[in-house]
């Protein structure tokens with residue numbers, strides 16, 4: 001094939017990818033009409049000449065996370081808030097610590113897929129597919145195992161071993177975002193009206209009020 005035809009092929013392909021969609025948002029929303037200090041899909045760039053190695057690094061992921069809380073787990077996030085050099089790169093990282101029986105409760109990342117590996121212990125992990133199937137895809141992971149949570153799907157982990165568990169996760173956004181289902185539904189500010197939650201979850205209003213008081 002003539003090189004010019006190959007070149008033209010690439011040109012057509014890259015053009016169609018460029019038109020396929022807007023880049024994925026890196027924030028929950030961006031209301032137009034700001035004063036010019038509000039940034040779209042990323043943070044303002046430093047002068048490249050002033051960039052240092054510290055802009056691309058973080059220290060401390062060897063540290064045990066504090067799991068003394070109601071769910072028995074701790075996420076230590078390493079995203080663009082910790083490493084400014086991640087801006088626009090579409091990746092981030094996290095350490096997860098779990099006490100025995102600790103859980104990372106059902107949550108979603110609105111802007112990222114996640115790939116997780118177990119460094120210590122064993123984890124029961126899972127995610128749920130979208131409506132109408134809502135299929136639970138679940139597995140018990142041992143040290144060295146890797147699992148993927150597709151973007152936006154509700155997922156969780158539980159330490160099913162007898163000792164502390166540790167995992168590392170990489171995410172496909174500099175700012176993946178987290179929506180913890182229980183907190184978003186029962187702990188919103190202000191509350192979602194309890195009659196709505198009672199009907200949605202088919203619960204008595206007293207149960208909803210009790211759940212709302214916990215989050």
Ligand SMILES: *[C@@H]1O[C@H](CO)[C@@H](O)[C@H](O)[C@H]1NC(C)=O
Pocket residue numbers: 066067068069
């Ligand atoms: C862990 O968190 C608990 C609850 O917030 C706190 O009381 C405790 O001092 C923390 N432990 C350490 C070692 O920071």
